[in-house]
Amino acid sequence: MAGRNHLYIPGPTNVPSEILNAMHVNMEDHRSPVFPELLTPLLQDLKKIFKTEAGQAFIFPATGTAGWEIALTNALNPGDKVLIYRFGQFSHLWAEMAKRLGFIVEIHEETWGKGIPLDKLEARLKEDPKHEIKAVLATHNETATGVTSDIGGVRRAMDEANHPALLFVDGVSSIASIDFRMDEWGVDGAISGSQKGFMLPAGGTFLAFSQKALKATENSTYPRCFLDLKDQMTANQNGYTPYTPSLPILYGLRKSLEMLLEEGLEHVFARHHRLAEGTRKAVFAWGLKLCAQPGFESDTVSAVVVPENKDAREVISTAFSRYDISLGAGLSEVAGKVFRIGHLGDMNDVSMLGALAGVEMALLDNGFNIKPGSGVAAAMEYYRSTAK
Known part of the structure; x- marks a missing residue:
């Protein structure tokens, strides 16, 4: 590829x-x-x-x-x-x-x-x-x-x-x-x-x-x-x-x-928070939820819970084989129940939108009932409204 x-x-x-x-x-x-x-x-x-x-x-x-x-x-x-x-x-x-x-x-x-x-x-x-x-x-x-x-x-x-x-x-x-x-x-x-x-x-x-x-x-x-x-x-x-x-x-x-x-540590922290917030908005726009309960959400990684009739490992496999995107797997008690999106390190708004587009395609390919473009659009609007 x-x-x-x-x-x-x-x-x-x-x-x-x-x-x-x-x-x-x-x-x-x-x-x-x-x-x-x-x-x-x-x-x-x-x-x-x-x-x-x-x-x-x-x-x-x-x-x-x-x-x-x-x-x-x-x-x-x-x-x-x-x-x-x-x-x-x-x-x-x-x-x-x-x-x-x-x-x-x-x-x-x-x-x-x-x-x-x-x-x-x-x-x-x-x-x-x-x-x-x-x-x-x-x-x-x-x-x-x-x-x-x-x-x-x-x-x-x-x-x-x-x-x-x-x-x-x-x-x-x-x-x-x-x-x-x-x-x-x-x-x-x-x-x-x-x-x-x-x-x-x-x-x-x-x-x-x-x-x-x-x-x-x-x-x-x-x-x-x-x-x-x-x-x-x-x-x-x-x-x-x-x-x-x-x-x-x-x-x-x-x-x-x-x-x-x-860059300045406070700016580094703010950048990671923005990337995470955009990701979370995409997840919610897909109708999915996070493993993290409210108040505990991480700004470096989002663990996304899939419906009980779905296997998160299939999403990860599809994302990798079709779109050359590596996502984190669910570990131990949450194996197959979540996939993880990392949003830390050398990333910005555009690179994050690329990740969300790849995830969205993998979700659609695996029969998730989501509206094409919904997650990307939600993240895009957030990034645009908070850009400086």
Whole structure:
């Protein structure tokens, strides 16, 4: 088929040509005297994305999943209790990881389509006067269901309960796309990945730890080696890494940060919100609904529920085979029940309209009772009325 595959999944996202060009570099000596000129500014500028002045940023040649493990194993001890609300595949996987690593995991089930229930969290923490819970694991943006939780609200609930637990946040599909305020929200460990809002290939996990979390690393006895933050801190203070870094990721990150900061984070967040709103208007114009319940809608991915007599996998297959569009599949409990439209990273109004047109054609091909052009028209009117 002529043209290229159009990527509308919630990660990996499209990589801009500027970043691809920046990553096309000859290999160099990562122990050279000039290497700190690359790494040190990257760590400082990452703090701007996390919105932290007090915290410390880290770069690992890994993925967001490794970021989960870094947070757990560097600041906690074997057998510590952690609390997590499970409301999608990625919160589920983080909980399963914690269990496999030997932590006591207190899992609270929530409806897939909702986020973290702040009232329930506050009440549960108040029931823990001995502070046996050492960390709250919060999934900021549940990619599987298109749900965003209120992390500022999580911090308020913890403060109202006067609970000292660490707050670790999975921001893999939110940071650099959705407003994130590490210092203001009292986040102790923020985790992100290269392949979402940073518009890079997979292969980098970016983290930030608060001073409270860094202090906790001094008392952690959990066995670790490659994922040890102490090794990173020792090497980073001189502008180096404890092992061979991924140079293309670092050079790509340099360009990514320049692009994000040049656009301005508030403008980045506003752009993602507009793209998401247009998508939601298209979905409702088709007579369909979101998996996310009102108030929890994500600005980076929309999980669209299909009628019970339809299979979302057929929509995804048709979109790919006929129109060269990649959509996200439903995962685990929502497999076959939803398809996901990613609207994050290097996208604008026109690219989003292309995605919606492809989805609409796939829906029509699979016998959905929708009016041709209805979704695209709804999104188009919204984008036109809100364009600046």
